[in-house]
Amino acid sequence: MKRNIGFIGTGNMAKAIIGGIVKSGYTDPHDVYASNRSIAKLIDIKEEYRINVFEDNLSVAENCNIIFLSVTPNVYPDVIEEIRDGIRDDAIVIHIAAGQTIAQSEKHFQRKIKIAKAMPNTPVNVGEGMTSISFNRFVTEEEKEEIRALFESFGKVEFIDESLMDIASAVGGSSPAFVYLFIEALADAAVLYGMPRNNAYKIAAQSVLGSAKMVLESDDHPGKLKDDVCSPGGTTIESVASLEENGFRSAIIDAVKANMEKLKK
Ligand SMILES: NC(=O)C1=CN([C@@H]2O[C@H](COP(=O)(O)OP(=O)(O)OC[C@H]3O[C@@H](n4cnc5c(N)ncnc54)[C@H](O)[C@@H]3O)[C@@H](O)[C@H]2O)C=CC1
Numbered sequence: 001m002k003r004n005i006g007f008i009g010t011g012n013m014a015k016a017i018i019g020g021i022v023k024s025g026y027t028d029p030h031d032v033y034a035s036n037r038s039i040a041k042l043i044d045i046k047e048e049y050r051i052n053v054f055e056d057n058l059s060v061a062e063n064c065n066i067i068f069l070s071v072t073p074n075v076y077p078d079v080i081e082e083i084r085d086g087i088r089d090d091a092i093v094i095h096i097a098a099g100q101t102i103a104q105s106e107k108h109f110q111r112k113i114k115i116a117k118a119m120p121n122t123p124v125n126v127g128e129g130m131t132s133i134s135f136n137r138f139v140t141e142e143e144k145e146e147i148r149a150l151f152e153s154f155g156k157v158e159f160i161d162e163s164l165m166d167i168a169s170a171v172g173g174s175s176p177a178f179v180y181l182f183i184e185a186l187a188d189a190a191v192l193y194g195m196p197r198n199n200a201y202k203i204a205a206q207s208v209l210g211s212a213k214m215v216l217e218s219d220d221h222p223g224k225l226k227d228d229v230c231s232p233g234g235t236t237i238e239s240v241a242s243l244e245e246n247g248f249r250s251a252i253i254d255a256v257k258a259n260m261e262k263l264k265k
Pocket residue numbers: 008009010011012013014035036037038041057069070071072073075078079096097098119120121122173174
C-alpha cells in the first residue's frame with residue numbers, strides 16, 4: 001500500500017528521520033509532508049529535501065496515512081486536538097515523545113486511532129539509527145511489519161513492551177549525546193597532546209564506531225573485548241584504572257537514572 005508520510009513538527013528528530021527515509025530511498029520526497037509553526041524551519045526543510053510543507057498541522061493529517069507526532073511532549077495535547085478529526089481511518093500515528101504513554105495519547109484522541117510508539121535516535125539520519133517500537137491494539141500484524149520496514153530503512157529496530165519504553169528512551173534515544181561527549185573529550189585530550197582537531201575527531205569517532213561494531217558482531221561480552229585491549233603491564237590498563245577511580249561507570253549509570261527521574265515528571 002502506498003503511504004504518504006507526514007511530520008507534525010520539523011525539529012531535530014523529525015529532520016533526522018526525514019533525512020533517513022529520503023536518503024535511503026525508502027520514500028520519494030513528493031510523498032513526504034511536514035508542518036511547523038515556524039515558517040523559517042519549513043522553508044529550510046523544503047529547500048533541503050524538496051518535501052511538501054504546510055503551515056497548519058491539519059493539512060498534514062489529512063494528506064497522510066503515516067503521521068509522526070514530532071513535537072515535544074508538552075505540545076502533544078494541543079496538536080492532537082488540532083488534528084483529531086482530520087486523521088484518516090487507515091492512518092498510523094507514530095508517537096515519538098519521550099515519557100508520554102500510548103494511553104495518554106489515546107485519551108487525547110478520543111477515538112479509535114492506530115498508534116505506534118517509537119523511540120528513535122538522531123543517527124537515523126546516517127542510516128545507523130536505533131529505534132524501539134511498541135503498538136496499541138488497533139495496529140495489525142501486517143502494519144507492524146510495515147512500520148518495522150520504515151524504521152529499518154535507516155537503522156536497527158527492536159519491538160519492545162511499552163513498559164520498557166522509558167529505559168529505551170534513556171539508553172537508545174538520549175545515549176548519542178553521551179557518546180558525543182565522550183568523543184569530544186577524547187578529541188580534546190588528543191588536541192592537548194598536539195594532534196590537529198580533524199585527525200582527533202576521526203580517530204576518536206572511528207574507534208567508537210569500530211568498538212560498537214565488535215559488540216554487535218562478535219559473540220564476546222564487552223568485558224572480554226575490554227580485556228583484549230589491555231596488554232599486561234601496558235598503557236590501556238592504566239587508563240582503565242584511572243577511569244574506575246573517577247567513577248566512569250557509575251557516572252553513566254547515574255546519568256541514566258537522572259534521565260528516568262525526568263521521564264517520571
Ligand atoms: N532529539 C532527539 O534525539 C529525540 C527526540 N525525541 C522526541 O522527539 C520529539 C521532538 O524532539 P526534538 O526534535 O528534539 O525537538 P525540537 O524542539 O527540535 O522540535 C520540535 C519542533 O516542533 C515545532 N513545534 C512546536 N509547537 C508546534 C505546533 N503546535 N505545531 C507544529 N510544530 C510545532 C517546533 O517549532 C520545533 O521545530 C520530542 O517529543 C522528543 O521526546 C525522541 C527521540 C530522540
